[in-house]
Amino acid sequence: MFTIGDKVVYPVHGAGVIEAIEEKEIMGEKHDYYVMRLPIDNMKVLIPMDHAGDIGLRQVINDEGVKKVLNILQEHKTKMSTNWNRRYRINMDKIKSGDIFEVAEVVRNLSLRDKEKGLSTGERKMLESAKQILISEIVLAKDIQKEQAETIIERVFA
Secondary structure (H helix, E strand, C coil): CCCCCCEEEECCCEEEEEEEEEEEEECCEEEEEEEEEECCCCEEEEEEHHHHHHHCCEECCCHHHHHHHHHHHHCCCCCCCCCHHHHHHHHHHHHHHCCHHHHHHHHHHHHHHHHHCCCCHHHHHHHHHHHHHHHHHHHHHHCCCHHHHHHHHHHHHC
């Protein structure tokens, strides 16, 4: 159970802050929702409270978690399939998992692959999406601006 002001991560969308809990009636049924604001796009997301666990809603990582993310970004890439379709599915599953460390692996692997061989349009979009998820969580974990989080990630690959 989360409360107003909690910093949480919604898999695939990224990190945000719960700014309210509201009751909404949808198709004749009333349900309680977390109202989460994403700081990166200033987007508002409604998350059904009864399904928050199923969806994978979780707390934002702490400083130790940020260090682990940065270590993952600095490691050598793991062996990836040469089959584009299989590689895409594996990376998408990692992003959907909501596990920030798996998202960091996707960012690392695709960034390195981009430098070596270039990326397809689909993988380039996936890389940008995964970076935004990472940035949003670092912003809230370190209480910094988006530009500062982007700089932290860029320095790892410089």
